[in-house]
Amino acid sequence: MHGGPGSGKPRSVTPRGERGTGRHSVTVSRPEKVLFAEDGITKADLAAYYRTVAPRMLPQLRGRPLMLERHPDGTGGRGFLQKEIPEHFPDRVHRAELPKEGGTVTYVLCQDTATLVLLADQACVTLHRWLSRADRPDHPDRLVFDLDPPDDDFSRVREAARWLHGLLDELELPSLAMTTGSRGLHVLVPLDRRAPFDDVRAFASDVAAVLAGRHPGRLTTEARKKARAGRLYLDVQRNGYGQTAVAPYAVRARPGAPVAAPLTWDDVEDPDLGARRWTLADAERLRKENPWSPAPRPRSLTAAAARLRRLGP
Incomplete structure (x- = not known):
């Protein structure tokens, strides 16, 4: 190629x-x-x-x-x-x-x-x-958590992704994982487009706060790099009107042309997984496989928010 x-x-x-x-x-x-x-x-x-x-x-x-x-x-x-x-x-x-x-x-x-x-x-x-479509731009059909590591130790990203996956399961929300082709992972939740962006971001912030509270030595919601103290940052700031996230299958402008590649949750368990594992040279494999099939049904956040409140801080 x-x-x-x-x-x-x-x-x-x-x-x-x-x-x-x-x-x-x-x-x-x-x-x-x-x-x-x-x-x-x-x-x-x-x-x-x-x-x-x-x-x-x-x-x-x-x-x-x-x-x-x-x-x-x-x-x-x-x-x-x-x-x-x-x-x-x-x-x-x-x-x-x-x-x-x-x-x-x-x-x-x-x-x-x-x-x-x-x-x-x-x-x-x-x-x-x-994260929304043009016909209802104020109502997203995707919620995204950006797992931003403090260094290139990807095992910490996999660890955080597993914890987040577990918490979302507790909330009865399906989730999808994707390499970014850069440093971290994105974890996405399909939504039914009922909630506006402000509500979605508030919910994502609450989820991140609960997860960071469970693992305070490993995770943080602190946006300031100096305050992260070597912890992985749970970034939810992309969940806003006009904000964007890298598209699945997009090539990144990095050496080797790495790709933002959809994953199965079994892939996340692989110790050899890295953020730049798949590249432009893997086009045929990426076309052949579909880790996000069958697509999960989009969900409302109403019941999930109630479950999250019951979990406490």
């Missing part, structure tokens, strides 16, 4: 079998452009990866506003984050205009493989998604 095509001619990448989207040809400009210098990974490689994993990734993206992390000069250069959809994007790309303080932002919605490949052509290495 690594390396450019050699001829320097643009590749035409055409998605196949996309329902309801028609057939669109996306020409990858400068396919030989190296985006990961240490690994020789080109823009064509990035586009091929996203095309391969599209059947798994698109259900995690459809209907969600996206923030684009672009690296036109390669991941070794200075990238940037982009919320507003580029003006030159074709009309067929879906959009969502949503309010922000003082105005609106028009976000990209990635509904099909053609758009996913188009984003790769724009050197969008990483997609960051909202």
Whole structure:
């Protein structure tokens, strides 16, 4: 997969079998452009990866506003984050205009493989998604806990994930785990979209406080790094309107092109698991396997919040 095509001619990448989207040809400009210098990974490689994993990734993206992390000069250069959809994007790309303080932002919605490949052509290495969908932007259908370790000892992340999984089971909430491709893990809870963001974040904060109270020497909810004292940080701040989290299957702008990969809870038990275990080179495996199947039924937080109150601080 690594390396450019050699001829320097643009590749035409055409998605196949996309329902309801028609057939669109996306020409990858400068396919030989190296985006990961240490690994020789080109823009064509990035586009091929996203095309391969599209059947798994698109259900995690459809209907969600996206923030684009672009690296036109390669991941070794200075990238940037982009919320507003580029003006030159074709009309067929879906959009969502949503309010922000003082105005609106028009976000990209990635509904099909053609758009996913188009984003790769724009050197969008990483997609960051909202936890809500554009039709009800104030009501998330995902709650996320970001397990942020103080160092590269991933055993501490696995430990915290197991504890959190156990607490969520006590609350009768299903949960999903995912490597971030960076340092930690994300633990996600599917929601029924009844609760607004403020209520969801308050609930997540309460869960984190109970868990940190059970393991005060190992976990913390302290946002200030100086106050964490070497403990793993249970970050719930992504649970807010307009906030984003890295999308499942997204490539990270790090050496080796690691991927945010969905996991089973059995995977979390593996002592060899690391945050960057899967990479762009694992595209076929990521497409073949589906650790999040069957998808758990989205839940209300009402009963879970009552159970959490009974647990006490």
